[in-house]
Amino acid sequence: MTNQQLRPNEALIVRLATGLVFGLAIAWLIKSFDALEGRSIPLWAQVLTSTLMLGAFILWAGAGAMKRLSLAIWSVIALGLIALIAWNRVAHANEGGYNPFFFNLSFLIYPFLFITHELVSSADQSGTPIAPYGLYFDEAWKRGVQLALSVIFTALFWGILWLGAVLLGYIGFSWFKDLLSNEYFSWPISGLAIAASVNLGDVQTKLMHNFRALVLGVLSWLLPVITVIGLLFAVSLCFSGLEPLWKTKAATASLLTACVALVLLINAAYQQGDAERPVHIVLRWSARLACGLLAIFAGLAAYSLYLRIAQYGLTPERVMALVGVVIALLYGLGYAVAAALPRGRWLNPLEPVNIALAFVMAAICFVVLTPIADPYRLSAQSQAERVNSGAVIPEKFDWRVLRFETGSYGLDELKRLSKSGKTDTIRKAAVTALAVTNEDRYLITPYQPPQNRVKPDARRLKVVAPEKALLPTSFLQQDYPDEGYTPQCLTNTDRVCTVVLLDLNGDAKPEIIMRDSNALYIYAEGEKGWEMQGSPLYNSGHEEDFNAGRVTAAKPKWDDLMIGKERLRLRD
Template sequence: MTDPFHDQTGRASLGGARGLAAVRLGIGLIQGLLLYGLYRSMATHDALTWPATHPALFAALVLACAFTPVMLLAGVGRLSIKALALWGVGAAAILALLGWHDAAQQAQDHFRPPYLRFPAVAFSAAALFIAHHLIVPAVAAGRWIADFDDYFDTAWKAGVQLALSLGFTGAFWLLLFLGAALFRVIGLSFLSDLISEEWFSIPVTCLVFAVAVQLTDVRAGLIRGVRTVALMLLSWLLLVITVLVAGFLAALPFTGLDGLWKTGSATALVLSAAAALIVLINTAYQDGREDNLPPVVLRVAVRVAAVLLTPLILIAIWGLSLRIGQHGLTPDRIIASACALVGVIYAAGYGWAALAPFLKRMAWMKPLERTNVAAAILTVGVILALFSPLADPARLSVGDQVARLKRGAVAAADFDYAFLRFEAGKPGRVALAARARSPDARIARLARQAQTTTSRYDMDQTGVPPRTPTIEAWPKGRRLPPSFSAPVASGDPRYACGQSDGCIATMRDLNGDGREEILMATRFNIALFAADADGRWSHRGDYQVRRCPGSRNDDPRERLKSPDVAPRPSEWPDLKLGVETARLNPNEACPPPVAVNP
């Protein structure tokens, strides 16, 4: 296929390579200066200045200045000046609105620049990449929907360019640091001082990235060669993931889904496997032309993998529905539901592509092409909805959680007030304030307590009911005091015993006062408990067990069973430092490994 954006020499045709280089270097330099200006506003003498003093505006500018120039670098030479300008303005405006909304919805506690949460940054970048590579081929073709091979060629070429450009920029900085180290050896620090200055490092990074984009663009044939090799290597990984997913699904009828649900991240795992299948299916299918078909074994793997998508997405939806039914909506579950929705489109389209040729005459996996375009458009729309007021996850989650409390699906004592206080941004704070005025005295008291709490950890302690630990006594047959195994609150080392940890305890008189203390071992450490004057057992500290290479008893629970366990006087005293005491942590070497005779 001929490249619509390059002439026969492989050079970009719009204005020639020199013109494109000048434009790209200008874009990179302007981006660097803008980002440096934003940096200065939040780092000048450790005091914020405008626009960093306005969080929503600052977040909007950061998101727009970080990603719009990258899109412009990719669009130069592929779109007319008018089309590129319109698309650039539109993309910058949308990114700015997403950044503004993300910052405006956050609570102000510990609020520092750039005021952006990671999901907003990552999903905004993904939406921009997808949208750009939907628009460029369509504009070039003069139609709303371009041919699939144009989408494939543009998107995968840009992906390779992006990866190489990032690698080039990273290599440039590695060489600068190496050069600075060499100069420091001979007593010259000018280069180290220079690269530590943000006025140099930020613009230069953007400029070098623009140079890398230009260098990878002027020889399109070389990029296609790299892309071909990368796609070929990745396509053979499809065999691996297909076998693994097929084995996983085949084992489920015998193992059940309980183990999967117990991981606490079943939906994320299954959706990740589905995403891997989708990407690798496309590396094998590529542009779908007859002269570019993969080997027979890969064509079979593509069909099998396309069918396996459906059960994976169904498992993800099932897991989500169970969690939402039990605990309601959270931002993470809403984002996962959006991913599952896109996954449904892929599963339906790919499943039909795999099975349709058996029902009617059709080229191999041809419906996959329309599915990819439809799913790409849906993905952009879903991301824009999630990170805008249309379907803000925090707002939807707060509404659902409060509705559960109102209808009695969750008791007042079990309601997650910490979610409203620390994880739901401004909508959560507003809802928490409303609960503090509730006519239900218990809800109002717990909500007011949450409003005055500064740590989510403290909230967790107050909201979790006590639990009776299960602790094994050692030596066997020895009884532990009943008060030691009484119900304890979250935060006590005994709380997890019998749940996520198996605990072993033994009694020793460690300080020679005639009363026995209790040493309780988990798989991480050994906790010391001593009885107070009223007979209550309190946690006094932990012994960290040194793990030496080759030791057969690294587990503290096994070490506690040793008959050699005994107190040892400290060789070095504590130091009194004013009102504080410093305790030495001895620097002891591990014993040499014991040679084993053959």
């Protein structure tokens, strides 16, 4: 086999053949699953299905870019890597956790394969282990746009097929609908559709280039927007402190999302530097500032995750977050240095940083997707060490994590603790956890730490109606849970709420209607004391009337409808 690039017609044949053959094989596997009638799917069948589903994209993407021999060797290696990753997840996941599309903890296989394929493909085209940055940029963005267009094309293709099935059904013909529901038709035809759309992206180079330019242009001008928002956020933190951010309970995820957006938009603005085309000064300064913001956000995300892991140990989700934090820190450091260097073309150091981080990201994804640093294994070891070392007492330890949320590694750790735990209490608790079946998994209730509670401060509650009314003493003497939906004037010494006392339920006792910023909270007194009854819709247009005490109770226009013991509410 001569190591030459495939001709356009040969690339089309390879792609169509891959779609047809892989589609038929997947259809056969799925039909064989149906015949199992509730029995577990064999390990080899799960691995093969996942390998075929994702391996087809390697052949589709490589057929139009790589040389023949290189494509053959890389396809075998890629299929082997996918099979290894699929085996690791199936063999060590929880019971019933099989998913051929690599959802949940295995989703990193998508960036892993995308990055490694572009590194291999670009190196093959350039003939050097490290290709020029311009080739990496062109190939990666082309492949990303090509993939997006393929998904859109295939979705529209199936939409038209189902429209035809519906129209034929109207006149009494159901054979076409039955055909679309048949795996031996649906999977091969989907493979052919994706193959044809990918090939169209290679043939229509001008269309792809223009579409890519449009996407990059739109994304690049979103960079100044996110930069301004990021600066406002960073400056605001200097005055508010980090406590409001921690209270969101989603600080790490939000900050990492911001990091991803910044990296994407910085590269959309930079593209291949100002040597390729002039770059507006607004984009230049936005990109430099965004590089600094990226480092700040990555650092905050790392600190947030550190606090969580130090307190509760590793879980599979926290390991995945840790992967994101490590990558974000590397990007933040590299981009900050690139922006700070005074010499050379505008942000030119981004190019070697991007190339180096592509290799690093591929390596990190690989070790996390394989037994080397499997999130299940790391989490199981971390949790077992916490309870066995005495960092957390067995009565407060969440045994469900080891039993059900860390795969076979968690079961292995439980078996080890049941035999060699440091104390008799640990050994007995491990034996008890092992005995719990999947059906009874939620009988193991996780330990809930004591909830912080706060008492209202009358100085931070301004009663505006009725005039000269006072808050009930029972309300002020009671303490309330410090949770995300609690009015901040109860927990924040700098916040003041306006209050209206009004009887809303006709019991001749006033309820408390509290306005905190742009939210209303209604408290009513019952047998268990004062409890929040809800938070009705409210907007800033009501603020003037509320502060002036112009609040009254209004009867509904329609009574509720009772059918038996069920109440149906009629809306206005």
